[in-house]
Amino acid sequence: MAKQPIPYKIYLSEDEMPRKWYNLRADMKEKHPPMLNPATLKPVTKEDLKHVFCSAVVEQELNQTDRYIDIPDEIVSFYKMYRPSPIVRAYCLEKALDTPAEIYYKFEGNNTSGSHKLNSAAAQAYYAKQEGLTSLTTETGAGQWGTALAMACAFYGLDLTVFMVKVSSEQKPHRKEVMRTYGAKVVPSPSDTTETGRKILAAHPDTGGSLGCAISEAVEVAVNTPNCRYGLGSVLDHVVLHQSVIGMEAKTALDKYGVKPDIIIGCAGGGSNLGGLIAPFMGEKLRGEADYRFIAVEPASCPSLTRGKYMYDFGDTGHITPLMKMYTLGSEFMPSPNHAGGLRYHGMSAILSKLYDDKYMDAVSVEQTAVFEAAEKFAKTEGILPAPESAHAIRVAVDEALKCKETGKKKVILFGLTGTGYFDLSAYKKYNDGDMSDYIPTDEEIEKSLETLEPFQPAE
């Protein structure tokens, strides 16, 4: 087939949108180890999880065998409000870099939540409604996930309480207001509304809170409220499953034009966007049908893959979640306050951790001033002001494109532009004012945090 000229933006038609999520685990010869109950160090059961999450989500969480899972029609309809999202050919960035590389990005930011998070929020709220629940709880840090779940809950008519990391709720009053406009109740965390919150406040009255602590509070409320469950925006397998819609759309769009990426790059916090973006490509690699280089990009200030250890750890600070085997810095690790934006979770998706441990994927860490430099260049050439998280992927895409310039090799680079930076202008101000600095945790800091995990490792 003769190559067609590639437009600036490749949009699928609504008929071409995926009707199934792709379940990457089905193609992993070796699955990741199961979640454990911290009291018994035995695998958690469905029943354990069903106190916390709605049933459909628990089934998906534990389904390691079905390669495809149908997307209910109602969720497809919700997706149509903001999907398919475009694959953009970064013609202007290529020109500015004077690189022989072809650069593409899958842009997930064209919705009010400002990111890919809505893909899983739509599913989680839909299932909750289907099961007759009346409310959800969740936590949010940078705010995209809380906004996404607020939007989905407003659409399906569910109440939502969002525990927002206190320092974020103070620094990002506008994020909070978006959630309120969608009807969500936003509670700065730690709060005096939960036992965990009160304990943390008693010990650290001046704390700005953390994601791990907000998770503890949200789970506590969910399990103690009738007809209420908890929704999580990343890390877990069902979230990665929902996010596979990103990669499936991307692959369909690129296939239409005969484009095969050499390198696929995504930022990695909890891992859901990266897992979703790479899913169908990784599937081909796992099945031996094609090869790709995958690069997870994380902040140097919160480097779970590149400097963490592959151990069992809690999902939260309050230690009320099950244990997951993942690359982690330890659930007590706190990224430096000078770190801007998201990607501040101490652990990493169990799926991605396993794939990384099995060498199917590379990881690099980058410092934030270099990230914002790439963000600024991208904004000026491609017109989109990226989220700081997304700019991590931009940084490495630019670096790879510049390598191509040196070597003269024309590689095809695909990266995930997960969102926009419209609520991150305080961080941009710091950068514009020349007041941004980098921070790299010391080995001692990481070791100290990891030590606390030793009692929770099962015998080999």
Added chain:
Amino acid sequence: MAKQPIPYKIYLSEDEMPRKWYNLRADMKEKHPPMLNPATLKPVTKEDLKHVFCSAVVEQELNQTDRYIDIPDEIVSFYKMYRPSPIVRAYCLEKALDTPAEIYYKFEGNNTSGSHKLNSAAAQAYYAKQEGLTSLTTETGAGQWGTALAMACAFYGLDLTVFMVKVSSEQKPHRKEVMRTYGAKVVPSPSDTTETGRKILAAHPDTGGSLGCAISEAVEVAVNTPNCRYGLGSVLDHVVLHQSVIGMEAKTALDKYGVKPDIIIGCAGGGSNLGGLIAPFMGEKLRGEADYRFIAVEPASCPSLTRGKYMYDFGDTGHITPLMKMYTLGSEFMPSPNHAGGLRYHGMSAILSKLYDDKYMDAVSVEQTAVFEAAEKFAKTEGILPAPESAHAIRVAVDEALKCKETGKKKVILFGLTGTGYFDLSAYKKYNDGDMSDYIPTDEEIEKSLETLEPFQPAE
């Protein structure tokens, strides 16, 4: 042709994007009266205008005869970074309203400027670069136009100084930061950097500034700086021309599906988005080929069409621009400080003013609490958090759809969703907190402001 099912979003392909702007004036049997030099009350010449605007723009401003004007390839390429914009079928809003009406909106908010303003910014910056200029100046109130011109100037490598209404620059530090990220210099207005600014500051040291005053400062700097011109984001004929890309895309997309709107609704501040949206439809009406009902929606607090007079007035407060015949509240009119968002300009596009005066178009005014109520409903059902300006059009679209519910008539409604409200969360907070109120200026206020214009009316 059998009607195809209508998708949630109709995207044109890049090949289907317009290559020409449509010049509505060519089809107006009676043109609007010319701009006048305030000193002589004689029509301004090209030479007068070329001190202020770049030449290509002046030619377009005064071209009342060519029906189509080519869009340079370079501008088409710029447009491809964020266009074509979708026509969205508001299935979810229709369902929530339980109306037989079909509702469509043309969504111009999917770009970092957050609005349609980029359509004219791209053109003005391109022409400035072509003519060897090195910098532009402009003013901004709510901030969309300043952001749009900052993006376009960054892309073409031009310096930009934005005079930002002081109260806006204080209330919207994040808007300011977006412009800075794109390399623009943002000066709160009134400033001590211009003669007009110093005069106003001397007379009113505590003023929060106004759009009219910021225009005066920007023009003053442009005419006194080598290789510098001024760019305006609305009101003038060349801006309406550039914005015709909105209507042309909309018409092409709807024609593909055999959809003919009965009612076309847009918010109106200076008039450029409304003029652009309705352009090709109004062209058909002017040529007697089709009929549509057009509705301009303005805030009750700044009602130039519905309560202003059709007179000659200045474009700015400092009285350094030419006189334009337009519906106006008088260049000294200041909307109440309780008015949120844009749509606060005292006058209205000369083209739209003439069409309104000739009864080709209707106008209604709406109060802001009702506007935010519609915005909230829209956000919850359609997922997009609208700009307060755009929500004026939503309000009237909803009202018209509810009329259809009463009468049982199935009308087809098209409205312009000009932008997103991501930088308007202070206003949403006011609404969410129940602290928003309405303000309607008294007849005396308007009359007093209009009295000052009497010396500037030419003899009949």
